Each structure stands twice: as structure tokens, then as C-alpha cells.
Amino acid sequence: MAKPIGSTPIFSLFVMFSLLYSGSSQTIPNERKTWCIANPLASNSALAANIEYICSQLDCGSINPKGPCFEPNSRMHHASFAMNLYYQANDRHLADCNFINSGLVSLIDPSYGNCSFHSGGGLADEEPSETWCVAKPGTSDELLQLNINFACNLVDCNATHSGGVCYYPATLINHASYAMNLYYQITGRKKSNCNFRETSLIVSSDPSYGNCSYPCFTVQ
Structure with missing residues (x-):
């Protein structure tokens, strides 16, 4: 066990x-x-x-x-x-x-x-009216970093930088999840935009914590 x-x-x-x-x-x-x-x-x-x-x-x-x-x-x-x-x-x-x-x-x-x-x-x-995109547990650090690099070239990831409200926990899976969700939200919450080489999951529970807010944008 x-x-x-x-x-x-x-x-x-x-x-x-x-x-x-x-x-x-x-x-x-x-x-x-x-x-x-x-x-x-x-x-x-x-x-x-x-x-x-x-x-x-x-x-x-x-x-x-x-x-x-x-x-x-x-x-x-x-x-x-x-x-x-x-x-x-x-x-x-x-x-x-x-x-x-x-x-x-x-x-x-x-x-x-x-x-x-x-x-x-x-x-x-x-789908439920509110969804978020997070990294799949068990994803390798290499793939998480690739996801961060891709998403943060297109969205503002300052919240996950040192001193940012979402820096802690200072783990790749946290930073990748924040970046991946921001990309997913900005691109209209399309399923295809929460794929990331099958290293992501769409969740119906808000991952936000403390002062770190994971946005969920209204889809028109």
C-alpha cells in the first residue's frame, strides 16, 4: 500500500x-x-x-x-x-x-x-459554464517547460515570476498550469486550446488560491 x-x-x-x-x-x-x-x-x-x-x-x-x-x-x-x-x-x-x-x-x-x-x-x-485548463499530473518537467515557453510567448505570465501573486508554489506544474489556463481563456476556451500535446486537463473546479486568481472568461 x-x-x-x-x-x-x-x-x-x-x-x-x-x-x-x-x-x-x-x-x-x-x-x-x-x-x-x-x-x-x-x-x-x-x-x-x-x-x-x-x-x-x-x-x-x-x-x-x-x-x-x-x-x-x-x-x-x-x-x-x-x-x-x-x-x-x-x-x-x-x-x-x-x-x-x-x-x-x-x-x-x-x-x-x-x-x-x-x-x-x-x-x-x-461543458459546464465555467472551466479551467491545468497541467496533467505526472507530466514531465521537459514538457511543462515547453508549455510555459509556448503560452508565455502569447500571454502575460508575470504573475508566475518571482514576486508575482502566483509564483508560489514555485513549481513547474503550477507555473505551467497558470500559463496554460491563461492561454485557454484568452483563446475562447476551445477544447483544442487545452491540449498541449495531451499534457493538460479541463477542470470544472476553480484552481485559484489565496491571492492567485486563475481567470475564467465569459465565452460569448
Whole structure:
């Protein structure tokens, strides 16, 4: 069973997930396939707590060494797999993909290769009125940097520069997600503009945090 490095005090876990369960019990319409992924802005400590909590209840063998979802061996990816497992097992309630704002509901399947992210429900014809574009957990640093280079040649990425409101967490996946979303929004939120060599996901949960706002523009 996958376990994070280090441990989280029992009291902290109790407080964390008590807050989680106080969220909405609203469900995604049954006809829509949805998945739960880790927010690219989530801290390693939050992701570690999510993995520890979920994998104490559910079978996370797929993200163990030699499991089909072990690679890429990153906490962001392993947390996404575990969080989706929990979200699906609990009938896809929105509150079950919150994890103290460290989860996002994805409208695109994060599965790859032999690693399958299960989802209940069917495919929907229409997108929600508000969507954002984020980097797919597990994307290589090389591809994330290519996405940043491409998007930031076309949009203003100053918010992710040192001293900017979205600089922290200072990770490539955070900076890439901000740039990719800005490009997606400015170009009219077309699905094709949130592809980035299949390294991105369209989500219906707002990835914004603190003073860092991920814009969502109205599509005419």
C-alpha cells in the first residue's frame, strides 16, 4: 500500500477531513464522466496527507512499485490516482474531490498507457459554464517547460515570476498550469486550446488560491 514520506499527526488528519466532510453533498450529473485530480497548486504536505488518508481505506496497489500507475513516480501523480479512487468510491460527490481545496474535478480522462483512472457515469454533450485548463499530473518537467515557453510567448505570465501573486508554489506544474489556463481563456476556451500535446486537463473546479486568481472568461 502506498504511503507518503513522513507522517501526519492524527489530530491534524482528523481536523483536515472533518472540514472536508462539511462540504457540499452535491453530485455531478450521472450522465457525465468526471475524475478527481490533485490541484497543481497543492503542497506536498497536503498531497501526502491525502495519500495517507485514502490508502488507509482503499487499495492503492496500482501506485506501488511495479504497479501500472507507479510511474511517473511523483507525489502529485500518486495523489491524483488515490484521490480519484476515493472520489469514485464515494459516488462522485463534489465534496469528495475537495480535500481542503487540494482537489479538482476533471472533465478529461487522466488515464495513460496501462494506468487507468476509473470513472462512473457516461459522457456529456455540453461543458459546464465555467472551466479551467491545468497541467496533467505526472507530466514531465521537459514538457511543462515547453508549455510555459509556448503560452508565455502569447500571454502575460508575470504573475508566475518571482514576486508575482502566483509564483508560489514555485513549481513547474503550477507555473505551467497558470500559463496554460491563461492561454485557454484568452483563446475562447476551445477544447483544442487545452491540449498541449495531451499534457493538460479541463477542470470544472476553480484552481485559484489565496491571492492567485486563475481567470475564467465569459465565452460569448
